[in-house]
Amino acid sequence: KQEVTQIPAALSVPEGENLVLNCSFTDSAIYNLQWFRQDPGKGLTSLLLIQSSQREQTSGRLNASLDKSSGRSTLYIAASQPGDSATYLCAVTNGNQFYFGTGTSLTVIP
Amino acid sequence: EPEVTQTPSHQVTQMGQEVILRCVPISNHLYFYWYRQILGQKVEFLVSFYNNEISEKSEIFDDQFSVERPDGSNFTLKIRSTKLEDSAMYFCASGLTLLGAGELFFGEGSRLTVL
Numbered sequence: 001k002q003e004v005t006q007i008p009a010a011l012s013v014p015e016g017e018n019l020v021l022n023c024s025f026t027d028s029a030i031y032n033l034q035w036f037r038q039d040p041g042k043g044l045t046s047l048l049l050i051q052s053s054q055r056e057q058t059s060g061r062l063n064a065s066l067d068k069s070s071g072r073s074t075l076y077i078a079a080s081q082p083g084d085s086a087t088y089l090c091a092v093t094n095g096n097q098f099y100f101g102t103g104t105s106l107t108v109i110p
Numbered sequence: 111e112p113e114v115t116q117t118p119s120h121q122v123t124q125m126g127q128e129v130i131l132r133c134v135p136i137s138n139h140l141y142f143y144w145y146r147q148i149l150g151q152k153v154e155f156l157v158s159f160y161n162n163e164i165s166e167k168s169e170i171f172d173d174q175f176s177v178e179r180p181d182g183s184n185f186t187l188k189i190r191s192t193k194l195e196d197s198a199m200y201f202c203a204s205g206l207t208l209l210g211a212g213e214l215f216f217g218e219g220s221r222l223t224v225l
Contacts, residue, residue, distance in 0.1 A: 034214060041221075042219070043217050044216040045216075046216070049212075049213045095208060096158065097158065098214065100154075101152065102152050
């Protein structure tokens, strides 16, 4: 069964810093990987989708990379802002369902 | 921008009662899902639905759960006799294409509290 792990579980950085969130998965036979943001008590907002054939995707200050063979993805956030404070979840799919990590709780300190 | 909407946002119920959670997926989407998240735990897959039938379901989705698309817009999750351990945030999601090919969009969730 696919297991998704996210490190670190929590991260606190001063505003303006660049940061990297990590996601690893045990089964490399995935179709795609999606990064989500979750604010407390709220739903999941899609940030980036990387297809299995792609190496990275960018949206604004966010850049996600995928190394399928090693079972890893990173989410890079440039010039962090207090509004980036949230939990970031990665999820991989085998085509039938998404398997989620437990998330990284990010706090950006003004 | 189109979005997945869910009602109610919060429901409190007594153990043993039936609960129906409602979702309106994005209008041109074809694939529908329910996930749940127990407080402090991972988001877990419950069921996927396509072409008016269940495509896949997890071991969590037992006989107490059912899904329905009663009309062209709503997608519902019914829990027949709620248990304490059903307390969780339930998320509806929809996608235009097969899961492996496209993006999945989630609603804001329905928080279910079973007393």
